[in-house]
Amino acid sequence: MRSVVEVAGLTKVYRQKGKPAVKALDGIGFSIARGEVVGLLGPNGAGKTTTIKSLCGLITPTAGRILIDGVDTVKNPKFGMGKLSAVLEGNRNVYWRLTPRENLSFFAGMMGIPQRRSAAYIEELLRIFRLKEKERSQARYLSRGMQQKLALACSLVKGTEILLLDEPTLGLDVESSHEMRELIKGLVAETGKTVFLSSHDMKVVEDLCQRVIIINNGKVVTDDTVRGLQQLFMVSSYRFNLEGGLPSEARSRIEREFELSKIVEDGAKSQIDVELSSAERFYDLVDILKRYGCAVGSIDHKEPDFEEIFLKIVRGEDEEVNPL
Amino acid sequence: MKKLTLFKTMFVREWIELKRYPFNLLSGLIALYLIFLVVFAGYKALGSGSPRFGNTLDGIVVGFMMWTFAISAYSTLSWELMNEARMGTLEQLYMTPLGFGWVCIFRVIASFFLNLLFVLPILALMMVTTGRYLHLDLLSITPLLALSLAGVYGIGFVMGGLALVFKQIQAFFQIIQFVFIFLIAAPLSKLPLLFKVLPLSLGSNLIHAVMVEKESLLLLPPGDLSILLINSAFYFLAGFWIFKLFLGIARKRGLLGHY
Numbered sequence: 001m002r003s004v005v006e007v008a009g010l011t012k013v014y015r016q017k018g019k020p021a022v023k024a025l026d027g028i029g030f031s032i033a034r035g036e037v038v039g040l041l042g043p044n045g046a047g048k049t050t051t052i053k054s055l056c057g058l059i060t061p062t063a064g065r066i067l068i069d070g071v072d073t074v075k076n077p078k079f080g081m082g083k084l085s086a087v088l089e090g091n092r093n094v095y096w097r098l099t100p101r102e103n104l105s106f107f108a109g110m111m112g113i114p115q116r117r118s119a120a121y122i123e124e125l126l127r128i129f130r131l132k133e134k135e136r137s138q139a140r141y142l143s144r145g146m147q148q149k150l151a152l153a154c155s156l157v158k159g160t161e162i163l164l165l166d167e168p169t170l171g172l173d174v175e176s177s178h179e180m181r182e183l184i185k186g187l188v189a190e191t192g193k194t195v196f197l198s199s200h201d202m203k204v205v206e207d208l209c210q211r212v213i214i215i216n217n218g219k220v221v222t223d224d225t226v227r228g229l230q231q232l233f234m235v236s237s238y239r240f241n242l243e244g245g246l247p248s249e250a251r252s253r254i255e256r257e258f259e260l261s262k263i264v265e266d267g268a269k270s271q272i273d274v275e276l277s278s279a280e281r282f283y284d285l286v287d288i289l290k291r292y293g294c295a296v297g298s299i300d301h302k303e304p305d306f307e308e309i310f311l312k313i314v315r316g317e318d319e320e321v322n323p324l
Numbered sequence: 325m326k327k328l329t330l331f332k333t334m335f336v337r338e339w340i341e342l343k344r345y346p347f348n349l350l351s352g353l354i355a356l357y358l359i360f361l362v363v364f365a366g367y368k369a370l371g372s373g374s375p376r377f378g379n380t381l382d383g384i385v386v387g388f389m390m391w392t393f394a395i396s397a398y399s400t401l402s403w404e405l406m407n408e409a410r411m412g413t414l415e416q417l418y419m420t421p422l423g424f425g426w427v428c429i430f431r432v433i434a435s436f437f438l439n440l441l442f443v444l445p446i447l448a449l450m451m452v453t454t455g456r457y458l459h460l461d462l463l464s465i466t467p468l469l470a471l472s473l474a475g476v477y478g479i480g481f482v483m484g485g486l487a488l489v490f491k492q493i494q495a496f497f498q499i500i501q502f503v504f505i506f507l508i509a510a511p512l513s514k515l516p517l518l519f520k521v522l523p524l525s526l527g528s529n530l531i532h533a534v535m536v537e538k539e540s541l542l543l544l545p546p547g548d549l550s551i552l553l554i555n556s557a558f559y560f561l562a563g564f565w566i567f568k569l570f571l572g573i574a575r576k577r578g579l580l581g582h583y
Contacts, residue, residue: 014578024578053578058415060575082421088581092412097341109333110420110427112326138344154416 003031003067004162004194005055010064012050012218024050025061026218032196034161037188039209039226040198041310047218048198049089052166055196056086068162082111084162085155089170089198093151096140100131100150103139107154118157125153129183145176152183165197169204181207202307216314229309237302238282240272243295250292258285273302327430330422335434342438349442357449360388364453382458382536385450387508390528392443393469394504397476399497400435401428402487409491415581425568428484432477436470464534464541472527474556476504478563479523485570489579523559526552 010028015021025047032038042048053059055066057077066073066080073080087093094103104125108118126132129149134142139150148168155163168184169177181204188195188208199205205212206226214222222229245265246254254261260275276282289296342349367384408414418424451457479500486493510525519525530548533539541549574580 012578050578053415053580056415056419058418058575058580059578060572078421078423081419086415086419088412088415093416095337095413096411097344098337102337102340106333106337107416109329109336110417110422112329112422114329114332 002034004034004069005030005032005196006065006067007031007051007055008065008067010051010054010066011062012047012054012059013062023218025054025064027064028215028218028220029064030213030220030223032162032194034194035192036211037195037197037209039205039212040196040215041202041205041212042198042215042221043314046215048215049166050218051215052086052088052164052196052198055080055084055164056088057081083160084164085158085160086164087148087151087155087166087168089166092139092147094139094147094154097138099136099138100126100142100153101135103150103154104157108157108159111158111160113157113159121159122157125157128186129153143176145172145179148172148176148180149183152180156187162194162196165195167199168197169199169201177201177204184208202310214310214313222313237275238273239300239302240274240285240289241297241300242270242272242289243297244268244270246270246272246294247292250288250294253288254285257288269297326422327426330420330426331430331433334427334430335437338431338434338438342441353442353445356392356446360446360450361453363388364450381454382456383532385447385454385456385458386532386535387505387528388450389443389447390472390508390524390531391504392446393439393473394476394508394524395501396435396439396442397432397473398480398483398500398504401432401477401480401484402493402497404431405484405487406491406493409488409581412581418580424571425564428481428567429564432480436473436477458535459538461534461538461540464539465531467541468527468531468534468552471552471556472524472531475523475527475559478556478559478561481560481563481567482570485567488574489570489577520548520551520555523555526555 008029010025011023012025013021013023028047028051030038040048040051050059054061055068055073057073057080061074064074068080068083071079095106098106101122104122105115105118108122109115126135129152131146131150131153134146139147142150148171152165152168155165165184169180172180184195184197185208187193195208197205197208209226211225212222212229213220245267246263251263251265254263254272254274258274258276258281262273264271264273272285274285276285286296363384367381405414408417417427420427447458483493483496483500486496504524507519507522507524508528510519510522510528512519512525512529519529526548530544530552533544534541
């Protein structure tokens with residue numbers, strides 16, 4: 001599959017007089033194939049927004065290359081702007097004094113799409129995004145969720161094939177966040193758009209993305225499929241359900257040998273949750289249970305929590321950087 | 325064709341906002357008229373004995389009109405950019421493949437036309453108040469006005485660039501306001517060379533000639549018209565070039581949109 005976005009060695013250093021230089025991006029590189037939905041994760045200050053704004057041409061990188069459809073958009077930002085649209089984090093993205101319809105028509109116009117060509121699509125967007133009943137109210141009177149939907153609709157009306165979404169569900173209540181996710185999913189399925197989205201919310205990434213890029217301290221830490229990441233940690237999380245109690249000697253040994261374990265005893269039944277660092281440790285644990293004659297009722301894989309995975313990766317990276 | 329759509333888009337947005345907030349327009353009109361009344365009262369008290377009273381009064385009306393246009397010409401863009409940055413829409417405005425420079429140019433052209441809505445009633449009020457009815461040869465006035473203001477819009481682009489990088493430049497506005505009074509009231513006949521090099525002075529003088537001395541555009545000295553054309557083109561292009569420089573700095577420092 002041909003890459004529609006290719007980023008290599010992207011570096012951004014902010015220098016200010018009297019202050020140490022800040023390296024916001026430190027040689028970021030990744031690529032996105034046409035039609036792919038890729039998530040960008042990272043703790044605050046990792047460089048997510050700088051990455052996205054560089055792709056938008058809003059920030060000139062200090063070094064590195066951004067190719068969109070094979071064209072260097074650091075040198076030719078206008079080309080990139082014709083290919084991608086963005087909903088930026090913490091921004092209103094839309095004009096508060098204009099109605100949804102006026103906003104949509106404005107953003108189509110910004111791309112040079114005349115009204116007679118955008119009218120039908122605007123109508124459709126108002127319907128799909130359920131903004132029709134509010135089409136005459138100014139955007140500032142809409143709920144936060146509706147405003148965010150409008151922002152997404154405004155980026156769609158531009159008709160670009162790449163969509164950048166920086167924290168598309170931030171600040172939304174559960175219901176709006178869910179609706180937003182469904183909308184993004186739907187448009188990906190129907191239009192085959194390439195989506196690059198950043199989020200704090202692992203559920204959003206898990207739910208929408210095929211692949212995830214994790215950055216920390218301005219560097220790419222992980223670039224893997226969501227499934228791959230999950231599988232990486234899948235083998236290590238187990239729940240042992242025991243018939244009957246757990247002898248105290250067995251209990252203390254498990255607790256000593258398996259640091260990441262949690263044991264719950266409830267009279268006739270016990271439960272051991274463990275995180276195993278390697279597959280062999282599984283047999284070690286089974287051996288202990290066998291020696292003390294524990295009856296294992298069932299063993300479950302625990303579905304790993306994406307947030308946990310993310311935290312572990314980022315934490316591991318931090319430890320590498322600062323051995324303390 | 326796409327640029328025409330962009331222009332229409334910018335114009336329609338201005339028009340909608342103007343229509344939606346008629347009170348802004350009205351309060352602006354009233355404030356401006358009150359300032360004029362103060363100037364007029366002061367002038368009557370001081371200069372009513374002078375034999376050239378009526379003639380100078382005409383000059384004040386024309387000068388006041390020019391001043392109104394000039395203030396809007398140099399401040400509109402920077403206000404707009406500061407506003408967009410505060411509202412969080414500047415990045416979206418910037419991200420057009422047709423070029424942010426064009427967005428800004430179209431924005432100021434739109435403001436020029438919408439300003440006519442603002443200035444024409446003021447002009448009418450001023451004429452009724454003073455009883456001095458000026459020669460309104462629109463075919464001569466409009467091109468002269470557009471030409472003389474083009475230079476001021478150039479300065480507006482410099483201010484816009486400053487606003488992108490430094491964000492808070494309101495204090496600067498006030499100083500420039502007074503510089504414009506000086507430029508409009510400039511005694512062109514005394515220092516012709518200087519005032520033909522500075523922006524706005526020559527244009528104001530030519531408009532004065534049309535409105536007060538009832539000249540027609542075609543009968544104005546061709547030399548002056550050529551100088552006006554060169555002068556305005558220079559200030560406009562230089563201003564726009566400086567604006568682009570500031571825009572580059574803003575992109576480098578990641579300032580677009582941070583308020």
